[in-house]
Amino acid sequence: MRKKLSLLATAATAALLLAGCSGGDTAGTGTSDAPAATGPFAVASDVSLTGSPTYDAMKSADKVVIGVKEDQPGLGFLDATTGERSGFDIEIAEWVAASLGFAKDKIEYKAIPSANRESAIVNGDIDYYVGTYSITDKRKEQIDFAGPYFITGQGLLVAADDDSIKSENDLAGKTVCSATGSTPLQNIVANFPDTKTNSFDTYSQCVEALKDGQTDAVTTDQAILLGYASQDPDNLKVVGEPFSVENYGVGLPKGDDALRGFINDMFTNGNDSWQAIYDETLGQSGTVVEQPKVDAY
Incomplete structure (x- = not known):
C-alpha cells in the first residue's frame, strides 16, 4: 500500500x-x-x-x-x-x-x-x-x-564519510556551494553568516567540487540532491531535513x-x-x- x-x-x-x-x-x-x-x-x-x-x-x-x-x-x-x-x-x-x-x-x-x-x-x-x-x-x-x-525544500549534500555535518545547524565555519544566483545560495548568505560560500553555474559543478574537496557541502532543493546521491551513493549522502519551502x-x-x-x-x-x-x-x-x-x- x-x-x-x-x-x-x-x-x-x-x-x-x-x-x-x-x-x-x-x-x-x-x-x-x-x-x-x-x-x-x-x-x-x-x-x-x-x-x-x-x-x-x-x-x-x-x-x-x-x-x-x-x-x-x-x-x-x-x-x-x-x-x-x-x-x-x-x-x-x-x-x-x-x-x-x-x-x-x-x-x-x-x-x-x-x-x-x-x-x-x-x-x-x-x-x-x-x-x-x-x-x-x-x-x-x-x-x-x-x-x-x-x-x-532546501537540503544539504555532503561526502559519504563526513559526519561533521548532520543538518544546517552544523554549517558554521564550513564552505557550502550552490548555483550562482540561486535561492538556496541567497538563503545561506542571508541567514548563515558564519558559513562561507562558493558557487558555479550549475549544481553538477558544485557536486564535482564536493568530490574534489573544494567545498564541504552542496545545497539546493533536497529533491535535486537525492538525485545526485542516488547516482553515487558510495561517495555522497543527503543529511538533515529540508529547512525551507x-x-x-x-x-x-x-x-x-x-x-x-x-x-x-x-x-x-x-x-x-x-x-x-x-x-x-x-x-x-x-x-x-x-x-x-x-x-x-
Whole structure:
C-alpha cells in the first residue's frame, strides 16, 4: 500500500528514481483531436489564447523555446549518450507546450544557468522556463510565474564519510556551494553568516567540487540532491531535513497575464495529467502527493 506523505517529504524521497514519462491519452487544456504527445496529455488543436505576445511569437515562429536544466536527475536531465531528456520538469514543460498546440518536434530546448534565467526571459531568448525555478517576490519584479506546480525544500549534500555535518545547524565555519544566483545560495548568505560560500553555474559543478574537496557541502532543493546521491551513493549522502519551502513555477515574461492565466487554468483543470506525470516520474518511489493549488495573483 502506498503511503501518503507530506509534499516536502515526498519531494525529498521521490527523486531517487530517474524514470522518464511514458505515453498516455489524458488530455490537457484545449481541444485534443491531435495524436498524443510523449506524455500523458494530447497536443491541443484550435487553441484560443488572445492578448499574449509570447504566444503570438510562438505561433509566428512555429515553435516554442523552453529554458530548462539538464543536469538534475529525476527533474531535468539530458543523457549525453542518447540525447534524451527526462524528468518531472521536462514533462511539465512538454505538457505546457502541448496545451498551447505544440508537439514535441516543435520544441527547442535551451539549457539556462540559474543566474541567467531572468535575463533569458526578459531578453526574449526563451518563451518560458521550467527547471526547479522557485517563485520569489524578488524575481517577480522582473518576470511572472504560473503555478506553483510542485513544492520542495532546501537540503544539504555532503561526502559519504563526513559526519561533521548532520543538518544546517552544523554549517558554521564550513564552505557550502550552490548555483550562482540561486535561492538556496541567497538563503545561506542571508541567514548563515558564519558559513562561507562558493558557487558555479550549475549544481553538477558544485557536486564535482564536493568530490574534489573544494567545498564541504552542496545545497539546493533536497529533491535535486537525492538525485545526485542516488547516482553515487558510495561517495555522497543527503543529511538533515529540508529547512525551507520552495514553490516551483513556470517562469514567464512580465505582464503576459493572458499566458499566465492560460497555464494556471491548465494546472487547475488538468489534475489527471499532472498526477500521471508525477506518478510516472518522481512518483515511481511509491509515494503519493496532492498537486499544489496555483497562486493566481
